[in-house]
Every structure is written in structure tokens, then in C-alpha cells.
Amino acid sequence: MLVIRPIAQKDFPTLKQFAIESGHGFTSLPVNDDLLQRKIDNSLAAFANRGTAKAEGLYFFVAEDGETGEVLGTCAIDAAVGLSDPFYNYLLGKQVHSSAKLGIYNVVETLTLTNDYTGVSELCTLFLRESARVGLNGRLLSKSRFLFLAEFSELFDHRILAEMRGVSDEQGRSPFWHWLQEHFFTMDFPTVDYLTGIGQKGFIADLMPKFPIYVNLLSKAARDVIGITHNNTRPALHLLEEEGFTWRGYVDIFDAGPSVECELSQIRSVRNSRQYTVKIGDVSQGNQHLISNTQFADFRALITEVELVGESDKDGLLTVTLTKEVAKLLKVTKGDRVRLVEI
Template identity: 55%
Template sequence: MLIIRPIETNDYPALYQIAQDSGIGFTSLPVNEELLKNKIAESIKAFNSNPQRAGEQSYLLVMEDTQTGEVVGTSGIEATVGLQDAFYHYHVGKVVHASRELNVHNTVDILTFCNDYSGVSEICTLFLQEKARKGLAGRLLSKCRFLFMAQHQQRFADIVIAEMRGVSDERGKSPFWEWLEDHFFSVDFPTADYLTGIGNKVFIAELMPKYPIYVNLLSKAAQNCIGQVHDKTLPALRMLEKEGFKCRGYVDIFDAGPTVEADVSNIATVRQSHEASVEISTNTELDDCDEHFIINSEVASFRACIGRIKILDNNKVAISEKLAKALLVKEGATIRYAHNSLQHY
């Protein structure tokens, strides 16, 4: 069985391997021992905190195969972004150059440097090892975050975003960054990406052009990258779009990948989720029941998995002993669940 749980100190080797496997452009997991260990420590601190409003907590989850004990994926939530360190984006807008006298009217796209998403929550760090990319594993890794946010709303902002990896090749070559590098930075994309991942963002403020950039002045290759995602990121983007996430014209300052956003209360999994108290059953009829994405109602001992439940009267559900054990719940405990409906996919 695959379960989702908070990361632990002894998960460091697995997290380091994931950081290596995720490749260039996966900014939230740079291959840096000190930073990765700090991420684990900050996550443990967050899961043991009791905030009454969204703060600077950073929650990092791992997917574990209970048969082997192996960690095969990660998924994370930042309670807020941009409150301590600047959080940069480009916003794609338009300006009009017009002259009645000359009968000229030109609309031009521009990129404006901004910090508009400061204070929102962010889902991030989703990576699933290739050997585990089957069945519902990817959806569980994504959806468990929405169920956690629904269950513990006071810990998060009303708006949540996701930064999608933009276009780059296997060597980390980004056409969009190449243009910026040539004109402003003189630092290649892997280096810039790594520096940002370890929290060194000062160079961005120092070197990034402060005035809007006219898109038509960029190279054609750079223009074509704006708002586009990496091939390996496309399934994740499609999944988020089905949940109700939309791009409002904000793109990453390094690779121009889109940032998508949603009101937490309008996310499909949140809207369609339900709370219920548990009855533990040995009834084999559960084998014929539908599969659901399920979480317990805990924080420090959070668990999520996929399982079959039988919906009963009086806001109760029946689950198997095996599922109760995986979720760390006892008779009468509260769970939150969302149906594995294919209608949104």
C-alpha cells in the first residue's frame, strides 16, 4: 500500500536521491545537503506547530510503499510565500502604441517584474519516482495536499498557487533564460536555478531589469517559451487545471513557465470532499465499494492513502481494519475523503 506521511529525519537519503533525480529546474529541491536537511527540520517543526493563521510553515510530505518501506515521492505546501524572502514573477500584460494621425494601432505584450503573489500559499515539490508512476499514485500525491488544506484551513491563505516548470532541455538550457543571461545576468540557467533554490535571491533584485520588457524584443525561441511547460510537467498542469487552477498571466522569471492559482475553497477536491466518523468493519462487502482518496484529521501524525469505504447513515463510513491501520485511526475517529471520480479527468 502507498501512504502519504510527514517527512522524517531518517528520510534524508531518499530526499537527496529525489533531488538528484528531479533534475535542473526543480528549484524547490536543490542538491544541497545542508538545505535539504534544513527543509526536513522546518517541516517537522511545521507539523508540530499550532498556528491560528497562515504563517511561514513549510510542510513536506513523502509517499512510502509500506511493502518495501521505500520512499518513492514527495509533495509539499508552503503556508505562505514572499513574507520573509522576496517572491518574484513576471506578469504578462499589454501596452498599446497608437496614433490617430498616422492611423497606427499596435498592441504589444510586455513582461513586468512583480511580487504580486506575496502572502499566498503554494503547493510545490511534487515528484514521483518513475517506477511508482502508475495507477492513482500521482493523483494521491497531489490531492492529499488539498484534503489537508481543507481539513486545516486556518493554516493556509485563501489563495494557493503552483509554479510549473518551464521549457528547458536535458542539459538545463532554457531559451528564455538565455536571452536574460545574454543581456543582464551572465549566469547560466542551472547556476541561477541552484542559487534561488538555496535561498540566494539577492542577485535577482540586483541584476533583473527594473522596467517592463517588450516581448517582441526577445528572441523567437524565448518568446515561444512564455507560459509553456516542460514536457514532464504537462500531466501535473493538466491535473491542476481539472482541479480549477488557472494561469492569470504570471510566469517564472527564469524559464517563463506558468504559475497557476485557485481559491482553496473552489478547488474541486476540496469542494467534493466530506468529513465522516469511522466504523471499522471486517465485512467483505467493502471490496465492492468505490475507491476514495482519504486522510485522517491529524497534523503531526497525518496520513493519506487510497482505499475503499462504505458510506453509512448519520455521516459515518465503514472502512477495513487494514485501512484504519494505514490511516492511524480508531473507531469513531474523523476522516476526510474525496471520491476517485473520473469525471474531472
């Protein structure tokens, strides 16, 4: 059984291996020891000092096998993007060129460089080792973050963002970036992807076109991938769409992958999750639920069968029965509170 927990220093070697395995286009996991260590340090600091309001902070989680201790995946939440470093997107829009006198009316699509997501909270760094992409593991890795958001909503923005990896081939060649490289840059896609991942974004402001780009001027290959998700990322997009995330025209400035968003309060697992009081015992008849404890620094989440009991505690919360094994993995005992939502 996989268990989600905050990342620890001991996870560095595995995190570096994930960075290697994730390949080109996975900007948030560059193969760079200093940056990976910085991400761990930032997460340790965020979990060590719980605030009372939204601020910069990286909450980094790993998926660990409850029996063997092997770490098989990662996911994270960036509490507020773009405050220390610029956060760029293209917005796909329209411009009208018309002349009533000549009877001409043309609508053309444009791409405009924006910082519209500054301060928004971002879901990021979702990676699951190929051998673990079975059963409900991917669902757990993606959706466990929503229980953390629900429990500690005061630490996050009312808008939640997720950038989807755009189209590129096995060599890291992006059709969209190829057009930009030809006209504005002299760097290939893997290079700019790596520079962005390690925080060196100054070249974007220096070299990116400052005015809207007319989409019809792009090559057909570049136009065809605008807003299209990489094949390996489509399952992750599907899970977010189940939760209510939608695309509103924002795309990545390098590979044109879509950025999807949802109001925090409208995310399905946030809206439908509830706190329950723990009871320890046998679970003979139960349904699969995503369940987490309500602890901050010791956050744990997993998917298991639980039995909802039709009785309330002194505070009016309903009771849920967990097995001893599940309670141990969640670090809870009788009388503690958990948050859960049906899968």
C-alpha cells in the same frame, strides 16, 4: 499501497536522492545538504507547533509504500511565500501604442517583474520516482494536499499557487533564460536555478531589468516558451486543472513556466470533501476515494475503496466503512473521523 505522511529525519538520504533525480529546473529540490536539512527542520517545526492563523511554515510530505516502507515521492505546501525572501514572477501584460492622428494602433505584450504572490500559499516540491509513476500514485501525491488544506484551512491563504516547471533541455538549457543571460546576466540557467534553490536571490534585484520587457524584442525561441510547461510536468498541470487551477499570466522569471492558481474554497477536492465517522469492517462494494485522517502532526492520506454507510453518528456525520488494513495505515479506529472525496 502508497500512504502520504509528514517527512521525518530518517527520510534525508532519500530526499537527497530525489534532488539528484529531479534534474535541472526543479528549484525546490537543489542538491545541497544544508538546504535539504533546513527544509526537513522547517517541516518538523511546522508540524510540531500548530498555529491558529496563517503564518510562514513548510508542510513537507512523503509517499511511503505501506508494505515495504520505501519512500517513493514527495510533495509540500508552503503556507506563505515571499515573507522572509522575495518571491518574484513576471506578469504577461499588454501596452497600447496608438495615434489617432496617424491612424496607428499597436498592442504589444510585456513582461513586468512583480511580487504579486507575496503571502500566497504555494503547492510545491511534487516529485514521484519514475518507477512509481503508475496507477493512481501521481493523483494521490498531488491531491492529498487538498485534504490537508481543507482540514486546516485557517493556516493558509485564500489563494493557492503552483509554479509549473518551464521548458529546458536535458543539459539544463532554457531558451527563455538564454535571452536574459545574453543581455543582462553572465550565469547559465543551472547556476541561477541552483542559487535560487538555496535562497541566494539577491542577484535578481541587482541584475534583473527594472522596467517591463517588450516580448517582441525577445528571440523567437524565448517567446515560444512563455507560459509553456515542461513535458515532464504536464501530468501535474493536468491534475491541477482538474481541480480548477488556471493560468492568469504569471510566469517564472528564469524559464517562463506558468504559475497557476485557485481560490482555496473553489478547489474541487476541498469543496467536495466531507468528514465521515469510521466504521471497521469488510468492504464488499465501494468506490475509489481519496481519504485522510483529521490529525495534524500524524496526518495520513491514501486512495482506496470505501463503503459509505447510510447511517449517522450522534453528531449527524455519515459513516464510512474501512478495512482493518486501511484503518491501520490511516492511524484511525472505530468512531474516529476521516475526510474523503471520490476520485
